[in-house]
Structures are given as structure tokens and as C-alpha cells.
Amino acid sequence: MRCTRLSIRTLAGLFLSVILLQPLAHADEVKAAVAANFTAAIKQLTPLFEQKTGHKLVASFGATGQLYAQINNGAPFDVFLAADDQAPQQLIASGNAVAGSHFIYARGRLALWSSTPGYVDSNGDILKSNKFEKIAVANPKIAPYGKAAIETLTALKLLEQLQPKFVTGENIAQTQQFISTGNVPLGFIALAQVNALPATERGSFWVVPDKLHEPIEQGAVLLKNANADASAATAFLAFLKSPEAVTVIRELGYEVP
Template identity: 50%
Template sequence: MKLFKHTLLAAAIACSTASAWADEVQVAVASNFSKPLEAIAEKFKAASGHELKISAGATGKLYAQIENGAPFEVFISADSKTPKKLVENKMAEADTQFTYAFGKLVLWSSTEGYVDDKGEVLRKGDFKHLAIANPKTAPYGEAGMAVMEKLGLTATITPKLVTGENITQTYDFVSTGNAELGFVALSQVQKDGKLKGGSAWIVPAEMYQPMAQDAVLLSSAKDSAAAKALLEFLKGEEAQAIISSYGYGLPEKTTEAK
């Protein structure tokens, strides 16, 4: 009986230790980065034992959820200003904010040959609907509006806009044919440098504000080793290789003075 009790105690301690090491991180992520994060989550789990519980949505809507007490621990944004706002409002840790990628905007159609490689299809206007993410809550939508403004087409195209709640819904509008074309994230339509289907114009970076995408540790998780480990993993070569494969630009590495 004594040996049996010792065996149970040892098993309980082992389970407790495993539980202490393996944790679940609650992550709020901008929709454009949900697929890359799913791939990163597998590598992160293999390296650390920690799992991710991922909630994707428009950056502005995720901010509102955090502000209203949603139990997220890490915020992976589609911009840099929203994480900064969280820091300013004492909801995130200032010393943890960093740029993990630079987003790229693309005008895409699920139809082969529909979008030319210079975006002239916008000037021709031979389409009924153009999909765009809500520019009030989604940075990619804001960038799409900036492109139309730059081309002097805002007035003529605005009546044709179909607005997605986030970049995922915007992509769905185009992929299902409900809109002939739309402004989406390059990461949604490209993998390893190749277009996954349809036709596209990769919008020149100078036509919209640089989309530095930042991540930050939320203050509610300032003592979470697993959440901190995720942020460090995002900076590492394994995660950065995945991010690059989805068409994102990578932040320049800084070398510390010796």
C-alpha cells in the first residue's frame, strides 16, 4: 500500500511538472497573419511544448475586445499604432513591443488574367464590385483606400466597394466571385514566392504607408513565461522563415555593439 501511495504521488508530481512547463497562450492575431501563425504554432509547440489558442479578427476589433477585458495574453497586430495605443493605455508592456513583419498589399482576382501586373484594371473600371477590408478597423483596408486616393479613383470606385469585416472576409468575397477583385494581403494569395491562383498586382510600397506589423505582451500576462516565449520565438529564424515564405517583408536585424 505504501509503495502504491508513493507511485501515485510520483505520478501527480510528474503531471504537475508537465502542466507547469506546457501551457496554453491566448493570442489575438490580425486576420492577415492567422495562417502563418498556425504554421508557427506547430513549430512553437514542438520547441516549447506550449500551445496557442488563436483568435483572429480585424486589428481594431481585437483592440476593442482587449479594452473590454478579453482574456488575451499576446496581441499580434496588423499595424504598429494599435499595440502602441495599448501600451499608452497601460494594457500592454512597452518593452515587449517589436515589429515582426512588414505587410504587403495586393490587388487580386480569383480569375486568371483578370488583374494585370500594373493595376490598370482599376482605371478601366470594367467590374461591378471591388472588395476591401473596413478601413476603420483593418490596416489593409486603410492601405487600399490610400492606393485609390493616390490613383485619383476614390470617387469612381467607392460606389463599387464591398466592405469586409476583416481581411479574411474580404478575401472570401473575391475567392467566391462575389467581387471580381479586391485589395487583400499578399500573404493570403502567395506562398514561397508563387501566386496560389488567379491574377494579381503587387501594389508598389510607395503607394501606401509602410505596414509595420507589431506584436506585444499584454499586461495581464506580464508574468506568463509561455507568452514571453512565444514573442521570443516570433523573432527567431524558424518563425521568420515562415513569415517570409508568406510574402511578408522582414525587419532588419540589429547587431549589438561588442
């Protein structure tokens, strides 16, 4: 009985302390909304940025359209790294982003990827074969790489034939996961996602020629919801243009204008 009462009191105390403990807010924390294709890059860039500036970077990843909708509805992000240039431009037009802060931080490349070595040939001819029953594509309505994949298939005149085989990921990261778990044999993702894998896990891929789709210009902007003191956020955008950041970004397969 004593024991029960004691443990109830202990539990209640623990519970209360969890409720009352609030995380200490970082004044110099940058909250970044980042397009899913840039996940690997951010993971490599974060320690470099934090070391260099002493600021802290907290990134949230998602499909560009999804992040755009969240920002438009007051999501507390300081910077936005999109997978296209349309979303940043629209945020500037709607007054949610700072016009002068905008720049293209990377130009993305699309890849047709399979986790199986030797599955995807270097010309993408597999698309014309009947070897697969499913092909993974990111939702073209909200993910720019999904849109580029549709443009590519349209240019190759294969869209109608392949559409019934589509499995749609909510963003480019989920699309990759459908393929890497073996549930879908191949699909369109960002070249950077393939390059971020250890060499033994890269499977086989075709780098889609960039003339087959609209350029994937990835725009970055400073957001107006940013804290009154936007210096950390500005420092991060400046860091993205620095030679050391550009090296990392290029190594992953992006072009930097």
C-alpha cells in the same frame, strides 16, 4: 413506457455530464489575438512553436481594430499581433500592454487580387478600366489593410470613382472570401493571403508598390491581462523573432525588419 423513462434518464445524465465536464486549463497556454492577415502564418508557425517549446498556442483571428477594442475591454489574451503599429502603441499608452515587449514582427504588403487567372494585370491598370462593378476592400476603420487600400486608391486618384463599387469586409479574411466565392471579381487583400493559397488557386494579382501607401508595420506586444506567469507568452514572442519563424513569415510575402 419503461423505455421512455430510461431514455429520459440517459438523456438527463448525458446533459448533466456535459455541463459538469470542464475543460482542463493549460497552465502554459498562450492565447494570441492575431490580425486576420497573419492567419496563414500562424497556422504554419503553431506546430513549430509547440514542438520547440512544449507550450500550446491558441489564436483568435479578427480585424485589428476589433481585437483592439476587445483587449481594451478585458479580453483574456496574452499577446497581440496587430496588422498595424498604432493599436499596440495605444495599448501600451493605455497601460494594457507591456512597453518593453513591443516589436515589429512583419511588414505587410498589399495585393490587388482576383481568383480568376489573367484578370488582374501586373500593373494594376484594371483599376482604371470599367470592367468590374464591385471591388472588395476591408473596412478601413478597423482593418489596416483596408486603410492601406484607401491610401493606395487616393494616391492613384481613383478613390472617388471606385468608392460606389466598394463591398466592405469586416476584416481582411472576409474580404478574401467575398472574392474567392466569386461574388466580387477583385479586391485588396494581404499579399500573404495570396501566397498562402495553393499555386493553382492564386488567380491573378498585382503587388501594390509600397510607396503608394503608408508602410503596414505590424506590431506585436505582450498584454497585461496575461496570466501572472507570462513565460509562455514571452517564449512565443521570442520564437517570432527566431530565424525559423522569420523564414516562414518571409516566405509568405512579408518583410521582416
